[in-house]
Amino acid sequence: MEIRTRFAPSPTGFMHVGNLRTCLYGYLFAKKNNGKFILRIEDTDQERYVEGAVETIYKTLQKAGIVHDEGPDKDGGVGPYIQSERKAIYLEYAKKLVELGGAYYCFCDKDRLDSLAGENGIKKYDKHCLKLTKAEVQAKLDNGIPYVIRQNIPKEGVSSYLDMVFGEISVPNCDMEDGILIKSDGMPTYNFANVVDDHLMKITHVIRGMEYLSSTPKYNLMYDAFGWERPQYMHLPPIMRDATHKLSKRHGDANFEDFLEKGYLVPAIVNYIALLGWAPSDNKEKMSMSELMEAFDVKGISKSGSILDEAKMKWLNSQYIKELSVDEFVKLAKPFFEQSKTAGKYDYNKLAVLLIPRLEILSDIPGKIDFLEEFEGYDLELYENKKNKMDKQIAIEILEKSIPLFEDTSDFSEENLQNIIANIIEQGGYKKGQVFLTIRLALTGAQMTPGGATEMADLLGKAESMRRLKYSLNYLKG
């Protein structure tokens, strides 16, 4: 039998990393097993509808490199793939379920429902309308009395199933309510639509968040009542912000787009998200999409929540940055260069060479290079450095010797600058550290720079380097 999985997002306008992980696992599981991956839009809750949200879903999948085989834009013969376009189908199946005894019409009004005092204050529907005869139901329908259709859950017994991650799940039937399947506006609830759609779309494996773990027995009762084969279920543990808090959808920093804005690279995001709640048998960490597809196995899914650790995610991202060519880096980093105070002033290729080995996320770029424009008036105490046997007086001496030699050369390549500095060290009897530190500070005024003295001189170019060296000498002399 062909394996078919689906991703069934509600169009809320953003793609939370939890949703993206669910999507990814469904995709990986299908592809690992040569199956099909289906995209279905669950938009029956019209109040939550957000303009453009479906576009966000397509865009995210495309950026992440997740390719659905069927969906609203790719017909595979079991569509429509948008729930709001399937209203008539749900009503038809709900009526069928009524005939089969798995559901019934309910005409109770709000007052009656409000009056149902339940145990512990929880209101539970009392199957009042189940007592109506067929003729009574028909009379009410003919009279246009508003109705909903409810699931008819047996009062006794236990419903169980075997979850692929959590093992056996059992819920006593008396703990489940006769939930609404079709609302008074004729729209299905999620509870009903997901069952009908998963069956009609021939889904073999339902992969989704753990919040549905304990309502799945209800869905299975519907499959049974219809006489349909139940799918297999793989429920996924939550993603946590810390040991006790789930990563909230409202938290505002856990959407795919947020991570892109922060300067994470797409393959790093996908890689990290795949590892949130799953590990390959060899515990490998850096994995491409095709490696993930190859290695994905339900055995590696953990039962407990996993914490989104941004430090770890940044480390992983830095591994991807290191693999970029200068051209690739510049293309991705351009928006972040433009945000920097140095925008347009330096050769981006040269900056790229300096930054690639030193960067965790692209949004750190301005912080790493803004110092280039914060030169004047820097802290002279930086020259006082016991470890390097340095002080301001030595710095003045070194600069007085260096400036004419730098001035005399037109070749500002790193190689030539290294030679000049080597001469200064030799002739003056200085320590290497003294000369390199002095020149680097005199050029940048910064304690930390992405690169040493010669790299900074090369980046700044001769004219600007000379201006800065002279400025620093005067500044040191007070």
Ligand code: GLU
């Ligand atoms: N629309 C549901 C959600 O976004 C789908 C749940 C499922 O995969 O069954 O949570």
